[in-house]
Amino acid sequence: MNEHPVTLHVMDDLRRSRLTVFFRFLLTIPHLIWLELWAVVVMIVFIPNWLVALIIGRPAKPFQRFNAAYLRYTTTVFSYLFLIANPFPGFTGEPGSYPIELSVPTTPEKQNRLKTFFRLFLVYPAIAVAGALLYVTYFVTFLAWWVALITGRMPRGFRDLGANAIRYIEQGYAYLFLVTGSYPCASPYVGMALGEPVIANVTPAVAAPAAAESTAAEAPEAPPEA
Amino acid sequence: MSKSSRRLLGLLVFGALAAAWLYAASRLWRTSVPGNLKLPKVDMSTLVGTSELHRAQHFSFILDLFGLAGILLPLVVLALYAKWGHRFMRESAAGPIGTGMLLAMLGIAILWMAMLPSNIAELWWLRRYGIEKTGYAGMIFGTWAALGAEFLGICLTILIVMGFARLMGNKWWLAGAPVFVAIGLLVTFIQPYTSGLQPLEDHTALVQAEHRLASKEGVAAVPLKVENVSGMTTAPNAEAMGLGPSRRIGLWNTILDGRFSEPELEVVVAHELAHHKHNDLWKGVGWYALFVFPIAYLIARVTRRRGGMAVPLAVPLFLFAWVGLSTAILPIDNAFSRRLEAEADWTALQATNNPQAAKALFVSFVRTTDENPNPPFWDPILFGNHPTEAQRIGMVEAWQARSGG
Numbered sequence: 001m002n003e004h005p006v007t008l009h010v011m012d013d014l015r016r017s018r019l020t021v022f023f024r025f026l027l028t029i030p031h032l033i034w035l036e037l038w039a040v041v042v043m044i045v046f047i048p049n050w051l052v053a054l055i056i057g058r059p060a061k062p063f064q065r066f067n068a069a070y071l072r073y074t075t076t077v078f079s080y081l082f083l084i085a086n087p088f089p090g091f092t093g094e095p096g097s098y099p100i101e102l103s104v105p106t107t108p109e110k111q112n113r114l115k116t117f118f119r120l121f122l123v124y125p126a127i128a129v130a131g132a133l134l135y136v137t138y139f140v141t142f143l144a145w146w147v148a149l150i151t152g153r154m155p156r157g158f159r160d161l162g163a164n165a166i167r168y169i170e171q172g173y174a175y176l177f178l179v180t181g182s183y184p185c186a187s188p189y190v191g192m193a194l195g196e197p198v199i200a201n202v203t204p205a206v207a208a209p210a211a212a213e214s215t216a217a218e219a220p221e222a223p224p225e226a
Numbered sequence: 227m228s229k230s231s232r233r234l235l236g237l238l239v240f241g242a243l244a245a246a247w248l249y250a251a252s253r254l255w256r257t258s259v260p261g262n263l264k265l266p267k268v269d270m271s272t273l274v275g276t277s278e279l280h281r282a283q284h285f286s287f288i289l290d291l292f293g294l295a296g297i298l299l300p301l302v303v304l305a306l307y308a309k310w311g312h313r314f315m316r317e318s319a320a321g322p323i324g325t326g327m328l329l330a331m332l333g334i335a336i337l338w339m340a341m342l343p344s345n346i347a348e349l350w351w352l353r354r355y356g357i358e359k360t361g362y363a364g365m366i367f368g369t370w371a372a373l374g375a376e377f378l379g380i381c382l383t384i385l386i387v388m389g390f391a392r393l394m395g396n397k398w399w400l401a402g403a404p405v406f407v408a409i410g411l412l413v414t415f416i417q418p419y420t421s422g423l424q425p426l427e428d429h430t431a432l433v434q435a436e437h438r439l440a441s442k443e444g445v446a447a448v449p450l451k452v453e454n455v456s457g458m459t460t461a462p463n464a465e466a467m468g469l470g471p472s473r474r475i476g477l478w479n480t481i482l483d484g485r486f487s488e489p490e491l492e493v494v495v496a497h498e499l500a501h502h503k504h505n506d507l508w509k510g511v512g513w514y515a516l517f518v519f520p521i522a523y524l525i526a527r528v529t530r531r532r533g534g535m536a537v538p539l540a541v542p543l544f545l546f547a548w549v550g551l552s553t554a555i556l557p558i559d560n561a562f563s564r565r566l567e568a569e570a571d572w573t574a575l576q577a578t579n580n581p582q583a584a585k586a587l588f589v590s591f592v593r594t595t596d597e598n599p600n601p602p603f604w605d606p607i608l609f610g611n612h613p614t615e616a617q618r619i620g621m622v623e624a625w626q627a628r629s630g631g
Contacts, residue, residue, distance in 0.1 A: 017314075017317045019314070019317075019332060019335070019336070020314075020317050020328075020332070022335075023331070023332075023335045023373070026331070026335070026370075026373050026374045026377055027328070027331055027332075027335075027377065029374045029377055029378060030327060030331075030377065030378060030381040033378070076319075086317065087316075087317055087318055087319035087320075088317060088318040088319065088320050088324065088325070088327075088328040089319055089320060089324075090319060090320035090321050090324050091320065091321075091323075091324055092321070097319055097320075098319050099319070
């Protein structure tokens with residue numbers, strides 16, 4: 001039940017640097033601009049990819065890899081912006097490079113042509129939910145900003161709430177961009193793999209990437225920053 | 227080729243480059259102001275009044291202290307950051323260039339925090355004299371938001387420097403410096419489009435005067451525009467901006483608020499036209515190009531001790547070296563700027579043929595900006611990108627003496 005091809009792995013240790021928290025939005029601006037440029041290409045790629053998926057029944061492999069990298073990158077940028085993770089992310093969406101990692105299928109899967117044809121309409125309810133979650137995340141980030149600034153730590157509940165919102169949003173993007181045919185799942189039990197599970201009786205659905213696993217093993221929760 | 231021959235060749239190349247540099251600098255340094263022009267000593271107290279003069283001296287003295295803090299504090303803060311800034315590398319999961327960007331942004335962020343008390347105190351001083359209108363919260367939020375633009379600029383700089391350093395090693399400056407010059411050129415070109423310039427309305431006489439002055443100066447008329455700054459400041463100003471098709475004259479709306487007479491405004495317009503006539507914006511880019519090469523070279527030399535600019539470890543030192551060298555050339559930069567401004571004043575006098583208006587304008591500048599017309603000798607060296615008002619009035623009198631006026 002808790003499986004989804006697009007899974008978020010949370011390996012964050014909840015430590016936050018007060019300095020980078022204080023300037024977090026401004027520090028993210030270069031990423032947001034890069035993200036916009038990348039998004040333009042993703043939009044351009046969407047049409048040929050959609051046509052390919054309609055004709056051969058699955059997306060083209062290069063487009064799949066490109067979109068997967070974009071989704072991984074947006075995950076790291078949103079995680080950084082919304083204080084869900086501490087380190088400054090890279091610009092390439094490379095797998096295994098960030099404590100909040102999106103596991104995305106890089107091999108195109110067979111998809112229903114009818115659902116592909118109507119994808120833009122089918123995704124609409126998910127986009128509405130994602131929009132609502134985004135507003136919740138803004139509010140939570142505002143509260144978390146103060147807490148992290150004062151204590152040097154991110155409250156686990158805030159972190160997990162934000163991570164869940166991002167997970168849902170990324171699943172929505174993945175569905176929109178034909179990376180997967182699976183509809184985003186609103187349940188927080190689906191598509192989340194926590195380094196240290198915070199929700200009882202939930203085990204990671206998909207094996208975490210090796211790099212992220214080792215990060216989690218070596219970096220248990222650090223004490224608050226002095 | 228033997229070692230001594232290589233050394234000789236190196237010296238010859240260096241000598242040729244140094245000679246070319248000096249030649250270019252001397253060409254840019256030259257102005258049309260007569261070299262033998264002697265400026266008479268001007269008694270400013272008779273022109274602006276003793277109490278006004280004391281007020282301006284008091285105001286400028288304290289403002290200079292803030293100016294000194296603005297020069298020294300960044301050097302101290304960035305020196306400390308150069309020593310310890312590398313510790314922030316642990317806050318990055320990015321590659322070398324991304325980490326370099328983070329370190330550079332954090333350096334600037336720390337500098338902003340360190341400068342904040344001084345900036346607040348300076349604002350208090352400017353508000354006390356009615357020069358600034360911006361509120362404290364507005365200033366803090368405004369400068370905080372402006373940090374975003376600075377972050378983008380520094381990220382672009384780091385991308386260029388580290389990108390070339392990873393390709394070319396310590397010779398990155400050879401490729402990096404021309405890119406910075408190209409960016410300088412681009413920024414100068416697009417500035418009129420990014421300054422929020424508005425059309426000049428209800429000043430038909432001034433527009434007509436501009437056309438007349440342009441033809442007198444032998445330059446094509448340049449569009450006159452307005453910059454709405456009256457919500458932030460009462461200080462009057464105008465600027466020539468743009469290159470080629472983007473050339474504009476931007477008049478702050480504070481100079482059009484009735485405090486200056488029409489003939490005074492004509493002097494202002496003639497002065498800005500003169501900047502376009504003498505291609506001063508091109509010269510500014512040329513001057514920048516002259517210094518960006520040696521500065522980039524010196525930075526490349528200095529940062530070698532931290533492994534060179536290919537690694538993020540060198541970025542904090544890069545920031546310090548960059549600001550330090552820019553501060554070191556500040557006196558010569560200001561001297562160059564003063565020469566261009568003096569030449570524009572001279573050309574404006576010739577075009578308007580109205581020394582009374584020019585004198586009245588410069589006296590009004592003292593009254594409306596509370597700037598000390600006769601500052602101590604070190605003030606123009608560090609802060610003076612225009613001649614002092616006393617020097618400008620002295621030039622008017624010297625021009626009058628020459629033209630028999």
